[in-house]
Amino acid sequence: MASIKANCRKVACIGRNYAEHITELNNARPKQPFFFLKPSSSILLPGEGPLLRPKGTILHYEVELGLVIGKTLRDLDPQDEKKAFDAIHSYVLAIDMTARNVQDEAKKKGLPWTIGKGFDTFLPISQEIPKWKIPNPHDAFLRLSVGPQQRQADSTGLMIYRIPQILAKISSIMTLEKGDVVLTGTPKGVGEVKAGDIMKASIEVGGKEIEEGRIEVEVKDREGRYEFKET
Numbered sequence: 057m058a059s060i061k062a063n064c065r066k067v068a069c070i071g072r073n074y075a076e077h078i079t080e081l082n083n084a085r086p087k088q089p090f091f092f093l094k095p096s097s098s099i100l101l102p103g104e105g106p107l108l109r110p111k112g113t114i115l116h117y118e119v120e121l122g123l124v125i126g127k128t129l130r131d132l133d134p135q136d137e138k139k140a141f142d143a144i145h146s147y148v149l150a151i152d153m154t155a156r157n158v159q160d161e162a163k164k165k166g167l168p169w170t171i172g173k174g175f176d177t178f179l180p181i182s183q184e185i186p187k188w189k190i191p192n193p194h195d196a197f198l199r200l201s202v203g204p205q206q207r208q209a210d211s212t213g214l215m216i217y218r219i220p221q222i223l224a225k226i227s228s229i230m231t232l233e234k235g236d237v238v239l240t241g242t243p244k245g246v247g248e249v250k251a252g253d254i255m256k257a258s259i260e261v262g263g264k265e266i267e268e269g270r271i272e273v274e275v276k277d278r279e280g281r282y283e284f285k286e287t
Contacts, residue, residue: 061101063235067094068226069152073216073241080244089217089225098178106276108177112284113155115249118242119200119208119257122150129232134224147185149259149269150239153178158284183268190261193219197260202253210243251277
């Protein structure tokens with residue numbers, strides 16, 4: 057597992073790829089796939105410790121299916137499904153964490169919102185899921201709960217842009233390299249977590265949970281120099 061973090065040079069995250077998630081955040085539906093980057097240093101491996109909430113931030117979770125890229129991909133044709141799926145080495149379940157108030161302020165001021173996505177521990181991932189365990193990544197079921205309450209539960213079949221389109225868009229701009237991770241978007245139900253909360257996430261195929269795809273992580277307050285203040 058440590059190799060995923062060590063070999064990952066970038067994490068490319070598709071935004072607004074589930075219609076009801078777009079609605080719940082009052083965002084506009086994109087006319088084409090768009091993505092942002094998270095640093096590989098934000099990856100939190102299983103058992104590596106708690107998720108750390110920076111001072112003054114409103115912390116939101118977003119459960120997602122992640123693709124671990126297995127070969128170089130550049131200028132992929134969005135119609136070439138075989139080449140797209142051949143480029144995937146394996147999968148992970150991931151929770152894309154967002155400092156929502158930091159992101160919202162940046163959006164309002166027209167500033168980059170890398171800071172709202174890029175803190176250490178802001179990408180808890182599961183164990184690596186062998187490719188054969190998810191024969192169709194557009195037919196898996198994602199769940200996330202906070203404590204006893206289920207918050208997200210939807211099928212990856214609800215993706216607006218499918219994986220070949222996602223990989224084509226990213227690879228038309230920047231080469232995807234072996235070890236990179238691509239997140240495919242989150243369904244509805246995102247919300248806040250605070251110190252003391254425990255998040256659990258899982259993925260199912262054919263109604264059966266994939267053992268390697270479990271995440272359980274506690275939220276704690278982060279010590280350190282950062283505190284959210286107006287930019």
